[in-house]
Amino acid sequence: MARTNTTTTFATFNESAINQIVDYSAKQNGTGIFAHSLNQLRAETDALLQEPLDVPGQGEAGSYEHNKHKSNYELMDACAKLYLFDGSQQYRDTILSLLLAYAERYLDMPFHEQKNTNPPGRLFHQILNEHMWLCYASLAYNAIQDSLSEADQRTIEDRLFKPMIEMFTVLYGHDFDRIHNHGIWAVAAVGICAIVVGDKETVHKSIYGMAGDGETGGFLAQIAQLFSASGYYIEGPYYHRFAIRPLCFFAEAIHEHYPEVDIYNYKQQVVGRTIMALITTSNPDGTFPALNDSSRTMNIDDEGAKAAMSVYFARYGEDEKLTATVKSQGTVWLSPCSLALCKAVDAYQGEASVRWASVDLQEGDAGERGAQGFLRSKNPAKPVSQAIMAYGQHGMGHGHFDALGIILFADGHEYLREYGYGRWVNVETKFGGRYLDENKTWARQTIAHNTVTVDELCQNNFDHQLADTHFGRGHFFLTDGNIQAMSAFANEHYDGVKMQRSVLLLELDDFEQPLVLDLYKLDSDTEHQYDYAVHYKGQITNTSFDYTSSLTERKALGKANGYQHLLEKARGKTTDKTVVTWLQDQRFHSWVTSAEQGEVIFAQTGANDPSMNLRSEDCFILRQTGSKHLFAATYETHGLFDEGSERCFGAYGQVEAVTVLAHSDEASIVKVSYKAAGTLKALTVCVSNDETKDQNSSHSVSVGNETYSWTGYINTTITTEG
Amino acid sequence: MARTNTTTTFATFNESAINQIVDYSAKQNGTGIFAHSLNQLRAETDALLQEPLDVPGQGEAGSYEHNKHKSNYELMDACAKLYLFDGSQQYRDTILSLLLAYAERYLDMPFHEQKNTNPPGRLFHQILNEHMWLCYASLAYNAIQDSLSEADQRTIEDRLFKPMIEMFTVLYGHDFDRIHNHGIWAVAAVGICAIVVGDKETVHKSIYGMAGDGETGGFLAQIAQLFSASGYYIEGPYYHRFAIRPLCFFAEAIHEHYPEVDIYNYKQQVVGRTIMALITTSNPDGTFPALNDSSRTMNIDDEGAKAAMSVYFARYGEDEKLTATVKSQGTVWLSPCSLALCKAVDAYQGEASVRWASVDLQEGDAGERGAQGFLRSKNPAKPVSQAIMAYGQHGMGHGHFDALGIILFADGHEYLREYGYGRWVNVETKFGGRYLDENKTWARQTIAHNTVTVDELCQNNFDHQLADTHFGRGHFFLTDGNIQAMSAFANEHYDGVKMQRSVLLLELDDFEQPLVLDLYKLDSDTEHQYDYAVHYKGQITNTSFDYTSSLTERKALGKANGYQHLLEKARGKTTDKTVVTWLQDQRFHSWVTSAEQGEVIFAQTGANDPSMNLRSEDCFILRQTGSKHLFAATYETHGLFDEGSERCFGAYGQVEAVTVLAHSDEASIVKVSYKAAGTLKALTVCVSNDETKDQNSSHSVSVGNETYSWTGYINTTITTEG
Incomplete structure (x- = not known):
């Protein structure tokens, strides 16, 4: 009682x-x-x-x-x-x-x-x-x-309390109005304390800022300025869930004691928008994707996320996906505002697993600064596959230089992986749990991500002030039907090199699991070295090409920009049809690409790590040289390896080859050849590369004797070849 | 119905x-x-x-x-x-x-x-x-x-059936009597088929062998010769659980149709003994320890283990630990002989978790060929800690050259680890799922195990026929009270070097988790290089000594005997008080040792692995040179790191130093200094090294002005130092 x-x-x-x-x-x-x-x-x-x-x-x-x-x-x-x-x-x-x-x-x-x-x-x-x-x-x-x-x-x-208020608002008063995730904690803590001790003047400062204008500081300015139109938080989900905790605490207190602020309707319901933006970034296993500085394990069980779901339910109305999420979590935030959610959870009889819809979380006040794109498979009978692409803002001091980086998730695990941050949080013996040097020298570097590194340099030359002025531009984001797709440009991240990446998530009857098609287009007037990186986990089980292993010694792959941390394990020349298959946990993953005159370098983190701060992680890099170039690759999840029961099947994928038929300023045309039930089939994909075209534009591209014509951003056809 | x-x-x-x-x-x-x-x-x-x-x-x-x-x-x-x-x-x-x-x-x-x-x-x-x-x-x-x-x-x-019987008993008749785990499958399959088709002559061959004598072949000879007195199977648990499946199938058929064989009482109930020997080797998480060639994931859910538990229950009587085990498994072997077990499980109201007692599974017909020792902690309020030491037989063609190797398990995971076999079982693209070359060149080598490698050589020079003639000799195995201990000799594994290892599992009030004390004694007339290996998983969080990392390149540590697969990561000189702490999952593990004039080498598998067949695993090696030498070390499990909730404490262990006070043919005396609740304490441990002494022998050893006197194999005292 x-x-x-x-x-x-x-x-x-x-x-x-x-x-x-x-x-x-x-x-x-x-x-x-x-x-x-x-x-x-x-x-x-x-x-x-x-x-x-x-x-x-x-x-x-x-x-x-x-x-x-x-x-x-x-x-x-x-x-x-x-x-x-x-x-x-x-x-x-x-x-x-x-x-x-x-x-x-x-x-x-x-x-x-x-x-x-x-x-x-x-x-x-x-x-x-x-x-x-x-x-x-x-x-x-x-x-x-x-x-x-x-x-x-x-x-x-x-x-205790009054001296603390004084410290924060006088001694550190210059810091009190800073718009930042720490700033939300400052105003929420001081504001709540001031309510409790009856200090109305300080409450006012906490809500409206030191100047009292509601714009240069205070809670209202924080929530108005920190979040994009979509509700996405510039520093990424890891810091978002940290900022959302004081946001919810203080919003609830303001709602109760200063109803005239009408906090939950403030700025077109930014509180509700940002809550849903956070929750919808979560991976199918409940972890938050490690966009920007982030641990790989933070998840929706975090107090901030739990509080946010209760607040949303109480203040913005019922949501069945939140009900299912909290049902599967098993516990709820212990607050009076959880009543509506508790009632819904207790009455809920539906599926415990939640499938969030595909969403592009646009950045900038009006969604003008790119987005974080999330494609998710829909077939309820199969585990969720997810493709994330970062084509929004940089993320300030915690930003990673990873524009057009992708993260792929299938069947319960992330298989095209983010390293996360270089930090052992709260581990006293690892630099007091603070960020380590390797966060800068490895984790935030472009090569540490699943994107293309040009000339072994870091995007924006690792200058975060510069990077904060640049952002991606979405081209299309299509979620109808069984073929979902997103495409974006990043033209300001490398001098003289324009980039476009298009990712398709295909739920085809011919495949057990969704297939991902990745088209990474680079456009420059001069020749560059393009390194397409695949950060994987597990064991390589086969390759279509021969490689030479670094048998008796492994050397650092480079001297700077993250390359100094990679040890070369092996290297091989690629042919046009290039396959690498690896086994992660119980599943095989095959990467198939068109890669004439390329080189694949297998590498592992660990070089130049004098204090053993880095985790030992694997990647391979497809290195090609060119000016205008298209990387075209499929990612297929297949088979089963259950060592405990010693069952294994499907060690080879169905995709046989990926062929680039054409790529130009107008469009890319790619053929994916695959086997299905003994039949050889071809999936032909046409993708618009022209920013000025939209879903109503007609395209016509000739390749040899063949002309490909379609309307809209993409076109796919499947033919039987034999 | x-x-x-x-x-x-x-x-x-x-x-x-x-x-x-x-x-x-x-x-x-x-x-x-x-x-x-x-x-x-x-x-x-x-x-x-x-x-x-x-x-x-x-x-x-x-x-x-x-x-x-x-x-x-x-x-x-x-x-x-x-x-x-x-x-x-x-x-x-x-x-x-x-x-x-x-x-x-x-x-x-x-x-x-x-x-x-x-x-x-x-x-x-x-x-x-x-x-x-x-x-x-x-x-x-x-x-x-x-x-x-x-x-x-x-x-x-x-x-179908008769031609198969003929193939196995005529065409391959020369193989039918082979005493081997495959041999049990042969006689069980042929015997069961012969019963089914009414071929009594073949049934007789299957039970009594081709010669009909019950000694040179057939099921009776197989089960009489394959298992040691304790029921332990020479090839280890992985092959044991594979052999026990046909054993149970055929034993049940014989029990039903040839009751006169009295199969379940044959050879002092060898069937029952070998079932319990198998089940009691299982780790606290239900996996089987990877002794000899073995996967790391095989577990008691295997059909053979499940059948074995049903048979034991039906034919040898109820056992509450088996009831609890099957209750926690949730399913039972679907056989009429499971009735007794099903009744017990359905009625069971006790704890689901099972704590197997400490056991030394002696090898040889009369237990004269050493043993596999398993010490397990007893405190029911805490997770099981377990120390395994291999001091029995080699294990024939699947044997690893790992005499006196130990495996440590605490709080849900193996932290002093076995690599297991070099094989990706049933993975078509990994040499058809068969054993790989690296099984010989790495997995079976001495350096791949948690034991001491002498002069960078393999025990018994990697000659398994020779190794099969050698075995360890148990010295003591003590399981009373809160300090359990085992000690054994291995004097024939390296020419001219006698070895003794003593492992204590101490459940002291001063420690949150049981503490392991390891004393590895080497005795030679000439000088050797002694490499004491620690195979761990996770991240090094601190060391008591400085080390120099291989920054820009890592080289193979040696040319043969497994060393060719290790890449050197770092190396440092040790002082007398040497500590290495690492983080595996949520727990810290500290190894504290006395190591004057030693060197610690951090290494990782991966060198000379042209087909990427090896898993990437870490170890460190304490290298010391000497003739008569004692390695004395503690293993402490401590603290918590929960990255998801960002909680961390106890990154340092309590043990401050391990000091060797004396070691001789008679005894070793070691002091473990540790902090408990702000107090510095000392645990002094005396261990008998003399094979001729027993639990009633008196010992007296002088160290400086101090004389240590005790009766029995070991003595421990705790004093407060300040």
Whole structure:
């Protein structure tokens, strides 16, 4: 049951909403998702409460002290939820003990030494963490506030919360208005704390900025400026899910206490748009794709994502895919605003697996700065295949130089892979868990991505200020029928080289799994070296060409721009019909390409890594020289290898060859030859390369005696050859 | 329901037993494990039956034809079970169609070309597969036999089964008596088929051998000679679980039709002993440890292991650990002999997780040829830690040269790891799925294991005939209390170098997870290079010493004996207190050793691998030079790294140093210094090195002014140092 000794109203929580969700949960006899989530939190928290409380001194990132201050705010947050929804006194007492201990010590702690661009706090080495601490501590204080003596309230507010507010708005006032993911934490933490301690002036600053104009700083400016028209966040999903947590916390508090702001309708419902943009970036396995600096494991179980789904459901209406997602997660964010979602989940009888639709998340205020494109297969009887292409903005300081990079996912795993960031987050013994040098020298470099590197250089010369002024331009994004496709240009990323990439996701009856066709077109007046990279995982099982292995020694492939980290394993000359097949987990993947006079280089990360910071990962590079060039390749997922049961079949794919029939400023025409049930077939694909043409334009291209005519961006035909 | 149109008795199946298990299952209203297993098989089989049947011609290992002949016998087996326990006519008809198709084609197929030492069959490239085919086909035929016309029976028996029997007992008669895991398949397949077709003479040969003496060949000789006194199988668990399948099939048939053989009491119940020996080798995650040639993924879900558990339960009595194991597996072997196990599983309310006790599986007829030792932690509140040491026999042609090699497992994963075999089983594009050259040049070599390689040579000079004459000798195996220990000698594996390894598994209150102490003693009159290898997976997070990385190129570490496959990544001089910590999945592992004047070499497989056959795996080697030397090291599992939730703690272990106080022919004395709750403590361990001493012997060793006195094999004391 909820606590009953309520004497005053809450500052941030709506008491009636709390009672509603507690009543609803009770009516489910403890079998609903809310009760399940609460029970799980109670079990975890009660285990933690077996240990004595500790408020330590200061320590480095990753140290005991750092971790303890973090776990203390997590513990206060857990106790606040348990006290609000369960009412047991021990949780209140725990919060009070911790807050009094912090109030006693806080002002005696000196500031940390500044270690990065983030100003130092007293508890933590950077104020970002101190903001997070304040946000949770304020919410926890608010949960027990009305039960406290006047003296305890004074102690906590005067010696802890008010000094923190002052630090953030005065000492670090110059930083308070910065539009950035850290900035959302700053205004949310300070704003929530100010609501709790009744400091209306500071609340106003937190919402409207120091200048009070709602444009140069504060929450409204943050959410107006950080997100694109589609809701996509420029730094990518990893930082998006981190920013969305304080966004939801503060939006809920504003909704409750400053309804006149009408926060959920602000700027054409940007809160709702950005929530859905985040969730729809998630991979079929629930992880977020590692676009820009990112771990490979962050997923929709993150608190920010969970809070976002509850808020969306409560404030923007029901969504069956969110219901299914939360149902499969099994737990819900413990907030009164989760009531609608809990009811839907408890009543849900549909499929647990969620298939998000294809989506191009456009960037820029009006969608004018390219997009992140996501194609997803539709056949509900088969696992989701997904192709992501990055043709939007660079992503500021966390941006990777990966324009036109693709990531492919099929049958439960990412098989054309992103390395992610060069960082062991929170691992004390890996540079305190911070970004490592190798993040710059490898992870953010163009060659570390599934795109084309020109002349062994990095896009935009690894200049992120320059890169932030450049972006891709979408050409088409087609999602009708069983052949989906996207195409985009990136003409400003390499001097004198225009690039266009077109990716088709084909759900053909002839193939067990969707087939991906990739056309990467380069256009320059002068000759360049073009390196088409395939970052894979697993074991090479066959190639169509001979290669020479680096038997007794492996050398670094280059000296800079990421190449200095690659060790050459083997190298071979390609013929026109080039195949590489590899085995990742239980599936074979075949890459088939047309590659006359090319060279395939097999490589592995590990060179110039003096502190063993890099993961050991494999790739191969198709190197070709030319001015106007088209890379045309298929990616086929096939067969099965189940070592445990020793079953294996389908080690060869069906695609036999990919042939470039023509490529020009107008169009590319490519033939994919494949076998199906003993028959040789040909898939001919025509793709428009002309920016000025649209879905109504007619094309006619002659190749030898044959003329290919079609209307629209693409055309595909399948013929039987024998 | 079971089929009801029974007109004759079965040859191998007991009709009353079938009815009993069907009746029992019906009484459970379809909720029991038998019904669940049958339903699962039915769903899988019905899906397969949507495709047309096909009996193709001949093909290579891994080819469509090869796989189809295999899947055809699996399909017949599934149909036989469904027909017996379910009665539906379509399953009978499928078996009949397939058998008639095979009968029509079989004799027209020429023999394959011989590719290895195994003679070729008509369906498959080696008769092992043909035996397996015959075994399942005979059982399937038997299930429908009484429903067939006389003409169909004649066709199938005269054109298929009898010619196969003749092939195996006449054409390949010279091979029929070979004592080998393939030999069990031969006698079981032929014996079962002979029972089914009523050929008593061949049944006799299958049980008692061609000579009829029960000693030079046949099933009795096989099971008498293949298994050690403990039931351990010389080739290791991977081949053991493969041999135990026909063993169980034929034992059940003999039990039914030749009760006078009293098969389950034969040779002091060797069948029961060998079943339990197999199951008790399994890792805490159900996989079998990769001792000798083996995949790393084979596990107790294998049909042989499942059949074995049912047979044990039916013929040797109930066992709660088997009940729990099968409960957690969720399915049971579909055989009438599973009745007792099904009843126990359906009634079972206990823990699903199984903790096997520590066991040393002695080798040789009287346990005189060493053992495979398994120490397992006991604390039921914590995940199982396990230490395996190989100090038994070599293992014939599949043996690895790994005497005194250890494998460590903690908290859900193997962290001191076996490479397993050099093979991609059944992958057509990897040498037809057969053993690769790298199995010899890497996987079986001493340096590929967690043991000490002397002078960069392989034990027994990679001569398996020689190695089969050598074996380890157990010194002690202690499982009482919270400190378990094993020690063994291997004095014949390197000329002039005697070796002893002692491994302690310590469950101390001061540590979150069990601690492993490893003492590897080498004794020679002349100086040698001793390479102590640690095969790990994951990322190095810290070392106590500086190292120099191979920055721009990595070279092969040697020219032969496996060293030619290792690329050097880095190298550093060690001090007395040497620590290496690595992160595997969510756990840190620290190796702390005393290593004055040593060198640690970090290396990775990949050199001299022209066809990319090797997996890329990491190790480090502590290299020291000496004549009489003791390697003393602890392995500590600690902390947590959960990247998804970005939580990390405990990146440093508690052990600070390992110091060798003394080592001699009599004893080794080692001090482990560690921190616990802010206190520095010392664990002092004394271990007897004298083969002539036992648990009642007194020891007294002076070190400086201190005298260590104890009785028995080991002594441990913990003192507080400050």
